[in-house]
Amino acid sequence: MNYPIWYLPSTGGGFLIALIAILHVFVSHFAVGAGLYLIYAEKKGLRENSQGILSFTKRHARFFLLITMVFGSITGVGIWFIIALVNPAATSLLIHNFVFGWAAEWVFFTVEIAAAFVYFYMFGRMDSATHLKVGWLYFGAAWMSLFLINGIIGVMLTPGAWAENMDFWVGFFNPSFFPSLFFRTFIAIMLAACYGYLSASFTRDTEVRTAMTRFSAGWALVALAAAIPAGIWYLAALPGEAHSLVMGKSPTIAAVLPPAAGGLVVFLAVMLGAGIFRPSLNLKPVAGVAMVSALLVMGGFEWTREAARRPYVINEVMYSNSIMKNDIAALNEKGYLRSALWVENRDPAGAGRSEAGRELFIQQCYACHTVKGRNNDIVKATANMSYRALVNYLAKIHETRYFMPPFAGTEDERKALAAYIAGDLHGKDAGEPEEALTADDQGRILFEENCSSCHVPDDLAAPLEGQGKNEIVELLGKLNEISEEMSPFAGTAEEGESLAGFLDSLNKGE
Ligand code: HEC
Ligand code: HEC
Incomplete structure (x- = not known):
């Protein structure tokens, strides 16, 4: 309310943020996990004295450099651009409270970028021990950037006592900080393995391709297995309201769960079937399917996390429409x-x-x-x-x-x-209205107000057939027993009577 609104009636700003953010996190988590993946791929090449694996690693490092430094950086700036346009009030509030967190993050970014360039351009031109150290430097800095941003993003979902005292450290180490950090770290490794799997599908040398396909699928499966308990821990750290939104109260979340779960199943099937058991099945289209399914999983997670804050953009502090609680x-x-x-x-x-x-x-x-x-x-x-x-x-x-x-x-x-x-x-x-409402009008309005977003009157006529008005009054008090999506009617006793009267009249041919 203190800023002008960028009004795109049929698109919606939230959709633009989601689009850019999901593509960005898909690459930014890769950027973190790939640090570890590259180090261990290189070690594997050195240990097995395999020139093939080493040159695979170098090619993968090039692909990684291009994707993360070009696409990752542009979408990263894109997120700042779009959030500042769509929700300037929330962006400003976070910047004012966490400016040193962001600043520290940018320092780690700089280290990360420098290390990534040295890692790629000095591949094979440096002694391997030092080269691996550069890899670790990269991974350490990239993981620290995750560590920092995780604190700031987390406070938006689970502010804890920060909502009252606005203390930097209280907000940073908010209740979901550690579960989310672990969860994201494992997801980052899983995604990095999936990108590695994709790279492997482009490898001509069959032996290297088989070895790196298995290696990648193994990493993906182990990381996924570790992400599951972390995800459960994360879910348990959510406050009551957010928890029940995730568990079914939010239609927005319910809508993305099927594609995300589908993505997870396909991902597992590809990694097991065309990774561990039959690495020869890692063809480009199969790897493409794995990437799309991983994107669905990641997208589903980010979407859920965003929707779980509703109606707030910063939980307990600022509503999605920029109004302070x-x-x-x-x-x-x-x-x-x-x-x-x-x-x-x-x-x-x-x-x-x-x-x-x-x-x-x-x-x-x-x-x-x-x-x-x-x-x-x-x-x-x-x-x-x-x-x-x-x-x-x-x-x-x-x-x-x-x-x-x-x-x-x-x-x-x-x-x-x-x-x-x-x-x-x-x-x-x-x-x-000119004149006072009749009891009938009252009942119909109560229906429109409370039920019409999900039912039209005609649909309820048949199920209520044969029930008397009193039974309907009783039913209204326990609608939640019929479906999770409904809450018991919350009006006064008198309103319950009017609504039941209206519902009862549906079967009386009126
Ligand atoms: C924080 C996000 C958010 C804001 C702000 C918001 N809504 Fe909604 N609204 C939703 C969601 C999510 C749904 C459920 C959509 C679905 O069922 O798929 C919804 C559903 C509705 C429905 C359908 C009936 C129902 O209860 O499901 C109406 C009517 C509605 N909104 C009106 C409004 C009006 C008017 C405003 C502004 C005063 C508003 N909403 C602001 C998120 C929001
Ligand atoms: C958020 C959506 C939603 C709202 C609002 C809602 N319902 Fe429902 N209702 C459902 C769902 C979902 C079901 C179960 C699926 C079904 O049977 O259609 C259901 C089922 C019912 C049934 C059983 C229907 C049957 O076929 O057995 C009745 C009766 C009913 N609702 C009455 C109401 C009344 C009265 C209101 C308003 C006070 C209301 N509902 C508001 C979603 C809603």
């Missing part, structure tokens, strides 16, 4: 439009009501919702809701759906936003 009460009091710096309409009730509503959408919802885009389209999400249902829905949006921030603003502002969504986006009636 501690500012909500004041904004409800004073009005959001009057407090925000970059809005044109400051009056939610006047002639510009739905224009003001549009601005409120951009400021508060666009961080996660597109307008007619592929990703979490607000038009689809609200298709079955009327103006009045939306007004009520917004009043308790965070209570019913934890992963969305509370609406920040006055009642007039809530109405303006509902008017924009129902009126401008859907062309529905967005006026205030």
Whole structure:
């Protein structure tokens, strides 16, 4: 709210960040793990006195240098570029709190880059013992950059006491620091092995190819096996809300789990089948499949980690829409439009009501919702809701759906936003009702507010057939027993009666 918003209605900034970030981490973890991989590949060549393996290692080092130094660096800068544009407030808050962490990271980057160049250009031109030391120097610096960035990224998900005291070290060594560090280290080795597997598929010398395919697949499997307990430990370190989002409460996370799990199965199958048992099957397309499946696993993990923070961008401190948790009460009091710096309409009730509503959408919802885009389209999400249902829905949006921030603003502002969504986006009636609501209207609105995002009334008629109103009231209190996705109806007893009345009427041919 203190910065202008870069509004791309059908794309969404979050999607751009995800795209760049996932490609970046796929390369940056490779950059860390490859340090270790190259050292041990070189040692293997030396030990077995194999010129073939040594020249494989050198070729792989060249590929590694190109990918990490060109693609890795560009996407790394790209992340800074995109986060600063999409969420300047969060970027600024992290820079102000962790500037020495970032600075230290950049020092290690410099060491890392210098060591990588020396490693490649001096391959075979230096005595091997010194050359291996350069490899270790590279790996040490690369791993330290992971160590540092891991602390800062971790605080966004599990701030612990930092959310209160903003103490550098408390934030840096946050509750998920160590599990995440171990997990990422193993994933880095696994990815490096996968890139090695890819390199091996390009090797003409069959003997070297077989040896390096087996070597890579072995590393990948061991690293993966080590990553699993680390991942479980990581999951256990998540605070209650994030944990339940990961375990099924977040539709965003539930959506990426199948492709990520599929990727994991394919990856395992390729490494075992076309790595350990039949290395001769390591053909270029097979290695390509392994890379894609590893990307799915990595992408699924990063996506989950990002979505597990919701509704926050920095857990317990700043919501995804850049509003500070501690500012909500004041904004409800004073009005959001009057407090925000970059809005044109400051009056939610006047002639510009739905224009003001549009601005409120951009400021508060666009961080996660597109307008007619592929990703979490607000038009689809609200298709079955009327103006009045939306007004009520917004009043308790965070209570019913934890992963969305509370609406920040006055009642007039809530109405303006509902008017924009129902009126401008859907062309529905967005006026205030003339007369008082009948009990029937009340029930229908409660349905739209609480159930319509997942059900249309007609679908519930059959399952509720033969149940009396009282049974339905009872059922509403234990919806969670029907499906994990539902929570028990949280309205008052009176509201429960109205809603049950509405549901009951579905089977009465009304
Ligand atoms: C932090 C991210 C985030 C923000 C900010 C956010 N939403 Fe959502 N919203 C979601 C997610 C995730 C879903 C679930 C999508 C799904 O079911 O696939 C959702 C679903 C919805 C739904 C469908 C009903 C439901 O309960 O699932 C509505 C309506 C909705 N959002 C309205 C809004 C409005 C209005 C705002 C702005 C005041 C907003 N959202 C802000 C993430 C967000
Ligand atoms: C977040 C999505 C979601 C919301 C919101 C939701 N439900 Fe459901 N509901 C489900 C899912 C998922 C199922 C189980 C799958 C199915 O049977 O369709 C289900 C099943 C049901 C069933 C059993 C249907 C059957 O076929 O046996 C009833 C009854 C029901 N819901 C009522 C409600 C009522 C009433 C509300 C509003 C107070 C509500 N639901 C809100 C997702 C939701």
